[in-house]
Amino acid sequence: MTTCSSRSRIALAAATCLAAGSSHAQTTTLDKVTVTGRSDPVVSIGGLADTPLSKSPFQASVVYTEQMRDLGVQRLADLTRVDPSVSDAYNAEGYWDFLTLRGFVIDNRFNYRRDGLPINAETSIPLDNKERVEILKGISGMQAGTSAPGGLVNFVVKRPSDDSLRSARLEWRQAGTLVGAVDLSERFGADKAFGVRVNAAAARLDPLVRDAKGERNLLAVAGDWWLASGTLLEAEVETSHRSQPSVPGFSLLGKQVPAPVDPRINLNNQPWSLPVVLDGTSASLRFSQALADGWRWTAHAATQQLVSQDRIAFPYGCAAENPDFIAPLTYCSDGSFDLYDFRSENERRRIDALELALHGKLQTASIGHNFSAGVLHTRVRNRFERVAFNFAGTGNVDGTLVTPADPSLTGDNNDRDERSTEVYARDAVSLNAASTVWLGLRHTRLARSSVDTSGNAGPSYSQGLTAPWLAISHQFAPQHLVYASWGQGVESLVTPNLPSYGSAQNQALPALKSQQIELGVKGQADNAAWTLAWFDIARPVATDTGTAFFVDGSERHRGIEASLGLRLGAWSVQGGVQALQARREGSQDGSINGKRPTNVPTTTLKLQSRYDVASARGLALDANLVLESERMVLQDNSVRIPGYGRVDVAARYVQRADMGTFTWRAGIDNLLDRRAWKESPLQFGHAYLFPLQARALRLSVDLAL
Helix, strand or coil: CCCCCCHHHHHHHHCCCCCCCCCCCCEECCCCCCEECCCCCCCHHHCCCCCCHHHCCCEEEEEEHHHHHHHCCCCHHHHHHCCCCEEECCCCCCCCCCEEECCEECCCCCCEEECCEECCCCCCCCCCCEEEEEEEECCCCCCCCCCCCCEEEEEEECCCCCCCEEEEEEEEECECEEEEEEEEEEEECHHHCEEEEEEEEEEEECECCCCCCEEEEEEEEEEEEEEECCEEEEEEEEEEEEEECCCCCEECECCECCCCCCCCCCCCCCCCCCCEEEEEEEEEEEEEEECHHHCEEEEEEEEEEEEEEEEEEEECCCCCCCCCCCCCECECCCCEEEEEEEEEEEEEEEEEEEEEEEEEEEEECCEEEEEEEEEEEEEEEEECCCEEEEEEEEEECCCCCCCCCCCCCCECCEEEEEEEEEEEEEEEEECCCCEEEEEEEEEEEEEEEEEECCCCEEEEEEEEEEEEEEEEEEEEECCEEEEEEEEEEEECCECCCCHHHHHHCCCECCCEEEEEEEEEEEEECCCEEEEEEEEEEEEEEEEECCCCEEEEEEEEEEEEEEEEEEEECCEEEEEEEEEEEEEEECCCCHHHCCCCCCCCCCEEEEEEEEEECCCCCCEEEEEEEEEECCEECCCCCCCEECCEEEEEEEEEEEEEECCEEEEEEEEEECCCCCCCEEECCEECCEEEEEECCCCEEEEEEEEEC
């Protein structure tokens, strides 16, 4: 495993991989267990075989284990502090995470991968056994049959290492969260052909937010077996549990933005409030076989099974001021709101996937080809029970009113089944030593059906979807690349299964096809690296009013993103900026055409810096900065929240002792204890506001034997 202390080469990786806090990336080939370190990572989710990121015609970032620890990352939502293209999209304490990429909310059901295979992210995904998180930015039609534009997130699981590994970790953070974890790896047998890695973690959750105590745990085992030279069998399984009350958002008071509240207040604090419980088990089996002339084929199967208990005292609107529930819904002008008892017990989600793929290189005359082709079959089975969504009384933004519970199961839910088969081909055509044409095509056959919990059949439909991709790149100087790309992506959406949508709930919309044009340039030097990209994404909009869900025009996001990594003596800096012009077009509501979409900042800056203290060997001081511009709260842009800035500081000290290496970390998040609204999502036709977290201290120690 690599660490962020290898700062001498981090500038080379920073621009091509803005979030990569490590200066090495491990790459395993099918020649007998060869692991090499380098500062130019291969982003596996990009689908371009072994092409390093600096030579790939797309933008991506990679966040490694060590950088996550340095930044105090606990969950996926914390990665919004790293990359300017990544932002919040309804991130509540105690619930699963939502991300925005390039201004688009990516879909938790279709935009997430685990070692390259699809998973459902409607759960809490533990990071303790993940080597890295890859974030691909832009249209993802080449990598996914159906997905929202903006990008993909891929979790790469820790696998057995070449050398023995024994490490333990203990972390404390305010108010009283305590985490313990171990990471063990060993190889056995003749020529060390067998490898096993075990990750285990347990935590008592006690955040600064009140009434949000909980717990979580994880056990993960990964193994591999070199059956012969060039023949590798890999297996892994993880099981996780998280139980914690979720924290709902605040809102406008009438049509006014209130002053930022105390972020410790939890509006889900009724005596009858129950925790959200998220249990998950994932497992995979992968067989890789080397063939002649550098070709190889792989068979990769995976399963994910989730069980959720989704419960909350949920603030939703103000009937006293909006009796017809006309969107967008807000809280009452006096700070009160309607409170609902929501319970959806025993939600079961399962996804099974099998991918067969062939990879290799060939030469036709003077033209080289780096070719990949495969087929991915996925089956989804979601099973639910009847739900409670009942008016329980009135709450207020101070969290002082108590209401009675009403857990009556009054609403139907919808069981869903889905099957998809994706056939894809990709080719990197090398015209000469400097120029490459990249071609990709993915065709998906999709079949979906549903039935509600009363036995009434819902929509049953099938679609054929095709997503092409084309790019050209040219290396105009050593370690300098310019590229242009065009691609499409497809979404297939269904009206939310809430009673407020009436007979239209759970009905399918026409397939939504988005497209992207991107121009970019990347460069590296001895002590610096940089990227610059311009993109233009057009996407049909599925408008959600809380009572209706329909295609209504489009959103166009044009933007520039730039990153820079720099090493100057004891200083190392990496950071990036995104400037985004996002607009609505062609809506039936002419008043919002030309307006900015909600919850999307126009300008974002993320900066991480480190100073290695020469007089105290092993000591490094970190300072991190996040700046985000204003966000719109309402679609007509009549209400907005101001931008904010956040400063985090930390120190890390590496101590070498006879028994092993200790890594001590201390950090303060939101050093200035800034009070601000950090995001303004429009969810189920309701305008919500989430506050910036309060200042928090964190301490940790890692021991590697």
